[in-house]
Amino acid sequence: MKLIAILLITIAMAVGVNAQNQRRKNLQKPLVIETQGSFAVGGSIFTAPGNFEVANALKPDGQTFHGDHAYVFYQVPSKARKLPLVFLHGAGQSKKTWETTPDGREGFQNIFLRKGYGVYLLDQPRRGEAGKSTVEATIKPTPDEQFWFTQFRIGNYPDYFPNVQFPKGKVSLEQFYRQMTPNTGAFDANIVTDAVSQLFDKIGDGILITHSQGCGAGWLTAMKNDKVRAVVAYEPYSGFVFPKGELPQPINSTGLFGALSGVEIPLADFEKLTKKPIVIYYGDNIAKEPTSVWNKDHWRSGLEMARLWAAAINKHGGDAKVVHLPDIGIKGNTHFIMSDLNNVQIADLMADWLKEKGLDK
CATH class of the missing domain: 1.20.5 (Single alpha-helices involved in coiled-coils or other helix-helix interfaces)
Incomplete structure (x- = not known):
């Protein structure tokens, strides 16, 4: 009984x-949307030698090729706030990162539309709907999804981490795997940042939101374009830039990618990052000390480098902050913080930061 x-x-x-x-x-x-649409931005054009002839239209002679642009989908709610949000995804991802979560909940796209922000979602050059690359690539169907499960700190496959915020279940995991998408050409940070910078030239001042590999491109874009008013970064790992003469020692890790190194740049370029507020968020299950658990140790090196980077910015008069969510009582988040079960709480945290910096008008 x-x-x-x-x-x-x-x-x-x-x-x-x-x-x-x-x-x-x-x-x-x-949701009340005042305007929405899509367009390409950035990119290049090349023309094949020779002269185009209608009778031989299948020959490339004299024909053009447009490629290496970004694809942008945007929505602007009625009575939108002044500064829109521009969202840039990470490696192996597309604008889907910010859309509906793997278990069907609203993602950052809708959450911030409801908060009154215009939202611009990007597919970076050579990815997703911006797949028209000017360089060749071979796409191989390589089985690697259990690696990514582990790398992204959902758990150590097949086990989930205790109290993980990732939506468990076969359907959610399948949806997560299916949102991954390959490069159609080699990743090129300069091509990506040129496109993102041109987007800000088109739309005006805004706030850049980045994830993972996209964060390095985010710093470069912020240095390239004054219209980037602030940067919010979710779990950057590579692309940390330091002034010449201030490059820290590489941080060793048992992660599968080896030691993490920063990138040295001229002080004049670095100082551009000190002119705008920056906040970085990291989730849970990141080691505090070196460990043989490779995924936790990999992200330990990233978090340590981020703290060194923020300290360098603040040393030069900037405003950068690293938030390790467990330190403020928010636990269980994965590398995909924006789509975890507590993504509304995470979005509120970002919204509070925007308000604190006077960027929510």
């Missing part, structure tokens, strides 16, 4: 949670 009672209580609790979630969904007001 006791077992039956426990089962009934458990079922009742589950039904209650589901009912609460359904009520929350029902209470969501319709």
Whole structure:
């Protein structure tokens, strides 16, 4: 009888949670979008030698090729705030990073539209809907998804980390795997930043939101274009830049990619980063000390380098902050903080920072 009672209580609790979630969904007001659309930005054009002839239209002679642009999808809500948000994804990803979560909840795209921000989602050059690359690449169907499960700190496959915020279940995991997309040409940070910078030239002042590999391109864009008013970065690993003569020693790691090194740049370029506020967020299950658990140690080196980088910016009069979420009581987040189960809380944290910096008008 006791077992039956426990089962009934458990079922009742589950039904209650589901009912609460359904009520929350029902209470969501319709999104009111004033304008939306899409366009390409950046890129280059080359022309094949010779002269185009209609009779031989399949020959490349004299024909043009447009490539290496970014693809942008945007939505602007009614009564939008002054500064829009520009979202740039990380490696192996596309604008899908910021859209609906693997388990079907609203992602940052909708969350920040509801908060009154115009939202611009990018597919970087040679990725996703911006796949028209000017360089050749071979795309091999390599089975590697269990590596990414582990690398992104969802757990140590097949085990999830305890209390992980990633939405568990076969369907969610399949959706997550299917959102990965390959490069159609080699990653080129200069081509990416040229396109993102041209987007800011087109739309004006805004805030750049980056993830993972996209964070390095984010710093370069912020140095390249004054219209980037602030940068929010989620779990950067590579691309940390330091003034000439201030490059820290590489940080060793048992991660599969070896030691992490910074990049030295002229002081005049670095100082451009000190003119705008920057915040960096890292999730949970990152080692505090060197460890043989390679995924935790890999991200330990990234977090340590980020702290050195922020300190260098602040030393030169800037405003940079690194937030390790467990240190402020937010636990269980993966590398994909923006789509974890607590992504509304994470979005609120970012919104509070924007308000603190006077960027929410």
